[in-house]
Amino acid sequence: xxxxxxxxxxxxxxxxxxxxxxxxxxxxxxxxxxxxxxxxxxxxxxxxxxxxxxxxxxxxxxxxxxxxxxxxxxxxxxxxxxxxxxxxxxxxxxxxxxxxxxxxxxxxxxxxxxxxxxxxxxxxxxxxxxxxxxxxxxxxxxxxxxxxxxxxxxxxxxxxxxxxxxxxxxxxxxxxxxxxxxxxxxxxxxxxxxxxxxxxxxxxxxxxxxxxxxxxxxxxxxxxxxxxxxxxxxxxxxxxxxxxxxxxxxxxxxxxxxxxxxxxxxxxxxxxxxxxxxxxxxxxxxxxxxxxxxxxxxxxxxxxxxxxxxxxxxxxxxxxxxxxxxxxxxxxxxxxxxxxxxxxxxxxxxxxxxxxxxxxxxxxxxxxxxxxxxxxxxxxxxxxxxxxxxxxxxxxxxxxxxxxxxxxxxxxxxxxxxxxxxxxxxxxxxxxxxxxxxxxxxxxxxxxxxxxxxxxxxxxxxxxxxxxxxxxxxxxx
Amino acid sequence: xxxxxxxxxxxxxxxxxxxxxxxxxxxxxxxxxxxxxxxxxxxxxxxxxxxxxxxxxxxxxxxxxxxxxxxxxxxxxxxxxxxxxxxxxxxxxxxxxxxxxxxxxxxxxxxxxxxxxxxxxxxxxxxxxxxxxxxxxxxxxxxxxxxxxxxxxxxxxxxxxxxxxxxxxxxxxxxxxxxxxxxxxxxxxxxxxxxxxxxxxxxxxxxxxxxxxxxxxxxxxxxxxxxxxxxxxxxxxxxxxxxxxxxxxxxxxxxxxxxxxxxxxxxxxxxxxxxxxxxxxxxxxxxxxxxxxxxxxxxxxxxxxxxxxxxxxxxxxxxxxxxxxxxxxxxxxxxxxxxxxxxxxxxxxxxxxxxxxxxxxxxxxxxxxxx
Numbered sequence: 112x113x114x115x116x117x118x119x120x121x122x123x124x125x126x127x128x129x130x131x132x133x134x135x136x137x138x139x140x141x142x143x144x145x146x147x148x149x150x151x152x153x154x155x156x157x158x159x160x161x162x163x164x165x166x167x168x169x170x171x172x173x174x175x176x177x178x179x180x181x182x183x184x185x186x187x188x189x190x191x192x193x194x195x196x197x198x199x200x201x202x203x204x205x206x207x208x209x210x211x212x213x214x215x216x217x218x219x220x221x222x223x224x225x226x227x228x229x230x231x232x233x234x235x236x237x238x239x240x241x242x243x244x245x246x247x248x249x250x251x252x253x254x255x256x257x258x259x260x261x262x263x264x265x266x267x268x269x270x271x272x273x274x275x276x277x278x279x280x281x282x283x284x285x286x287x288x289x290x291x292x293x294x295x296x297x298x299x300x301x302x303x304x305x306x307x308x309x310x311x312x313x314x315x316x317x318x319x320x321x322x323x324x325x326x327x328x329x330x331x332x333x334x335x336x337x338x339x340x341x342x343x344x345x346x347x348x349x350x351x352x353x354x355x356x357x358x359x360x361x362x363x364x365x366x367x368x369x370x371x372x373x374x375x376x377x378x379x380x381x382x383x384x385x386x387x388x389x390x391x392x393x394x395x396x397x398x399x400x401x402x403x404x405x406x407x408x409x410x411x412x413x414x415x416x417x418x419x420x421x422x423x424x425x426x427x428x429x430x431x432x433x434x435x436x437x438x439x440x441x442x443x444x445x446x447x448x449x450x451x452x453x454x455x456x457x458x459x460x461x462x463x464x465x466x467x468x469x470x471x472x473x474x475x476x477x478x479x480x481x482x483x484x485x486x487x488x489x490x491x492x493x494x495x496x497x498x499x500x501x502x503x504x505x506x507x508x509x510x511x512x513x514x515x516x517x518x519x520x521x522x523x524x525x526x527x528x529x530x531x532x533x534x535x536x537x538x539x540x541x542x543x544x545x546x547x548x549x550x551x552x553x554x555x556x557x558x559x560x561x562x563x564x565x566x567x568x569x570x571x572x573x574x575x576x577x578x579x580x581x582x583x584x585x586x587x588x
Numbered sequence: 589x590x591x592x593x594x595x596x597x598x599x600x601x602x603x604x605x606x607x608x609x610x611x612x613x614x615x616x617x618x619x620x621x622x623x624x625x626x627x628x629x630x631x632x633x634x635x636x637x638x639x640x641x642x643x644x645x646x647x648x649x650x651x652x653x654x655x656x657x658x659x660x661x662x663x664x665x666x667x668x669x670x671x672x673x674x675x676x677x678x679x680x681x682x683x684x685x686x687x688x689x690x691x692x693x694x695x696x697x698x699x700x701x702x703x704x705x706x707x708x709x710x711x712x713x714x715x716x717x718x719x720x721x722x723x724x725x726x727x728x729x730x731x732x733x734x735x736x737x738x739x740x741x742x743x744x745x746x747x748x749x750x751x752x753x754x755x756x757x758x759x760x761x762x763x764x765x766x767x768x769x770x771x772x773x774x775x776x777x778x779x780x781x782x783x784x785x786x787x788x789x790x791x792x793x794x795x796x797x798x799x800x801x802x803x804x805x806x807x808x809x810x811x812x813x814x815x816x817x818x819x820x821x822x823x824x825x826x827x828x829x830x831x832x833x834x835x836x837x838x839x840x841x842x843x844x845x846x847x848x849x850x851x852x853x854x855x856x857x858x859x860x861x862x863x864x865x866x867x868x869x870x871x872x873x874x875x876x877x878x879x880x881x882x883x884x885x886x887x888x889x890x891x892x893x894x895x896x897x898x899x900x901x902x903x904x905x906x907x908x909x910x911x912x913x914x915x916x917x918x919x920x921x922x923x924x925x926x927x928x929x930x931x932x933x934x935x936x937x938x939x940x941x942x943x944x945x946x947x948x949x950x951x952x953x954x955x956x957x958x959x
Contacts, residue, residue, distance in 0.1 A: 272705070275701070275704070275706065278696060301696060301701060303699065307699065308697070308699055357670065357698075363672075364668065364671065365670060365671050367667070395667075397666070397667040397668060398668065399666070399668055405666060405668070407667075457657060457658050458657040458658065458895055458896050459896060459898075460658070460659075461659065461896075462898055508870055509870070541728075541869065542732075580728075584692065584693070585665055585688075585689045585690060587665070587667075588664050588665050588666050588667060
């Protein structure tokens, strides 16, 4: 509002009137005069009308008049400044009532013309990221075809919400050998009632902790032996549905149940006909042991169909002559227990952390074994165990050192067992790049060595360099 | 390893059913309607929780995810936070991608459609903020930059007024029956904020809203110097945090991270360099040597660091140059003294003024007054 000097006396008078009446309407700003003298109480007014004023009352009124005169002078000065400011473009402020104007100045400070800055949801393109994995491997004991560098995988991720009810995550992988494939591609509901979340598509099964990780998010360069032996070179992956339930509980803790049904991609334990379904149930309990540390415990059970075991194929090859017809569908179940302890001090969580993660797997797999010397097939069930334990210490913002111990039997071969220890150093210049080195020492018994060209032991060196560009979604805790 | 007769896995379905029963048990009574219970508000960081508590008082049930000593960029997305969000009516976030690494995963895992990005209960408190340092081009070669601009807007306390309006609007929307209460809370907060920032005397004279608008428009100095009362310019009545900071206005300093731009703009201090050569990038030896040279030549009089960053670099700079280092909180709870939004700035202003030689601590207690 622009006021010309000619209206100043009127405006000042109006403002003066408001001093006594607008407090309730306009608590902010206060109109209390500076250093006011003790004002007459409201009850004094009618009393003053009924009787001649005393000297004290006259003095009080004089002081009040002085205060009000000063207030008028202040208001005039401010109105004058406002008039000049309003006529000057440089001093112009948003059209809003001023403190001295007769309208209440209860206008939000927020600039009316300022729209919220653009937000992610306003961009229709999904978040796109690309990740490269350059691997180098060599064996210190044996010369092997695996020696050398390998662009092991390139991943492109596309992630976005679909609509208010679902999100979409697509991870395309471009392995150095083989065709591009969908590593994971899921649609996940966001608005189901009763703490439910349904996921559909291709996904890494919620078997424990490590199985759900993408390769670039591994703690070590290669995956633990037990996971390789039980599920294959890739994670246990399903095409199907996954229903997650955040279970209400009186302690308000994170207790999550995941139920999956689908068709497992070919692997060691579940590699039978494509029409067979694989079921999985995972129950996780996560809680804060202290403000700086957490513990997560999980139980998993999965069941499906396995095909002919590698052990039987190898036995038939060794026998040379075999005319029988092996079965190719067997019950196979794998159970898991996982335990993860993390210490990450709230205040310095990007500089120091400690991780201990352990998983134990137990497989019960029906199969056929070749009985010598009759060369007949006999049904059997192989019960086997495996697991790993990984410790990691982050000793600087960019540096971590970890060690892993593996113990694994083979789920399809009696008495085969291998052990391994690995040490890794991880360097992360930023959160978008990682370089890591690993050394791994493996020892196998005779039965297991048959799977490795008869080599009872090995020592391998690994190198990996992983850059990521674009907007890659945060990994789960 | 043993070889056994085939034994089918039994009761797998029973196990599934037991999980279902566990889930279906009535652990918690059915959620009553809004109006009969308190509004559940979850704040990403304590500053927003503090402002919300001034506005909502006892009508809200407040939960804060991060703590004041944490770096809001790097809060871990713990699954337990999903539980905190599951029944929330409102989620207050800083926005401007400050929490991009942890708010999306925990909101998407919380099974609560009310507080998802884009839903009415997802309250981006940066709405209406005049954002500084919006990058003209985006490249991570410039470090860990924020595409939408500098997200640390609450280092300017006056932006607390905008945030209060945003939060009050959200509370009124979700709980219209208590709208008057929230409006009263907002007004009381804003009144106290104006008095804490400008001083009660000046607010009484000129009006807090007027002063706030002048400050927001960058014309407060002209207004204070160009308006006289009793022959003296209004500036002589300036008190509060701004009054305290007058004594150190224009003095140069260095901060660890680029998180004091709004503070510097409001209080007229000059941030001449950063310990981080680029946002999110730890200082190299070369960068530290450059800083030592600048500090030795008197180009900055103070180094401000944060509770959640390493102190080795700043200790090294202090040792080599003698320039004082102070650790200041950016969030409520970042130091024991910063118990709420007002105490936070009481503490920060006190520390900056004392460190820059701006005189002894103010007499008469906190500028923000009591409550």
